[in-house]
Amino acid sequence: MRGMIGEVEEILRAHDYKMTPKREHVLCVLLENKKRHLSAEEVYNLVKQRVPDVGLATVYRTLELFSNFDIIRSTDFGDGRKRYEFGTGSNDGHRHHHLICVECGKIIEMNEDLLEDLEERVTSAYDFTISDHELKIFGKCRDCMGQKNK
C-alpha cells in the first residue's frame, strides 16, 4: 500500500502536481475503504479524523485531481451524489460492475468480462469505438430477499 502511494505520487509528479500530506490522507482513506463506495463528504469526515484542519473543498479538489488521472473513478449510484472508488488500473479498470440493492442500498462488486462479445457486436454494428462502459444492476440482495420471504 505504501507502493500504491508512491505510484500515485509518480503519476502526479509526471503532471506537475505534488503529493502533499493532505492528498496522501485522501488517498489512504480511499485505499483503506476499497470495499466501500465513499461519497466526498464521507471521505472528508474520515480524513478530518486524522487531519482536523482539512477543508471540504480540498477533498473535492483532490478527488477531482485523482479522477482526472484515472486513479479513482466516480459513479452515481442513484442517490444524487458521486461516490468514489479505485479504478483497478487504467488498462482494465473499466471492466468493473455493480449490483445495487434497491432495498438496503448495499453495493456488491462484480468483475465480469461477459460484456466482451457485446462490445464486439456494438463496435461492428454501430461503428462505435468503445472506451469504457458502466453496468449497474438493480435488484435485491440475498439478505433483503430473505426478509421479504419470512
Add this chain to the structure above:
Amino acid sequence: MRGMIGEVEEILRAHDYKMTPKREHVLCVLLENKKRHLSAEEVYNLVKQRVPDVGLATVYRTLELFSNFDIIRSTDFGDGRKRYEFGTGSNDGHRHHHLICVECGKIIEMNEDLLEDLEERVTSAYDFTISDHELKIFGKCRDCMGQKNK
C-alpha cells in the same frame, strides 16, 4: 399517439391523478422527441412554446409523476442532470441501453438482450434478484472517429 395519451390517462386515473392539459403537453413533448433525451429544462422550454404560462416546477412535478408510474424513465448520462425518455412499457422497458459519444455527446440507442445470460449468472452466483439494469457504453461515434482520422 392519441392512444398513448389515453393510455397514460388511464394509468393516472387509476392512481387518482388527472390528465390535465399541462401534463398532456409534457407528455406530447416527450412523445414527439422520443429520439432525444430531454432534460427537464429542455422539456420545459418546449412546453413553454405551446403553453407560455407553464412553470418549471410543474414540469418537474409532472416528470416525477410519470416516472413513478414507469411511464418515463430518467437517466443521468454524466452531465449532472436527469434526462427523460419513455420506458418502452413496464415489462420489457429495462432492456434498453445507450452508447454515449464522449466527443460530441450524441446518444445512440441500442436494444440488446445479450445481457440475459449475464443476468442468469449473476442471479445464481450472487443470490441477487435482478429487477432492472442499466448499461452505458462510452466511446466515440462514427462521425467523431472520422474527424480524428482526417
Add this chain to the structure above:
DNA sequence: GTTCGTGCAAAGCGTTTGCACTCTG
C-alpha cells in the same frame, strides 16, 4: 519570492418545496 496548495465562505446549478392562487367538479 514565485508558485502551488489550502480553508473558508460564497456562489452555482439542477431540483424540490411552501404557499397562495386557480381551476375543476
Add this chain to the structure above:
DNA sequence: CAGAGTGCAAACGCTTTGCACGAAC
C-alpha cells in the same frame, strides 16, 4: 366549496469557485 393542480420564489443539497493566507522549492 373542497381538493387537486399550478406559478412563483425561496430553499435545498451537492459541488465548484474566488480570494487571501500559507507552505514548499
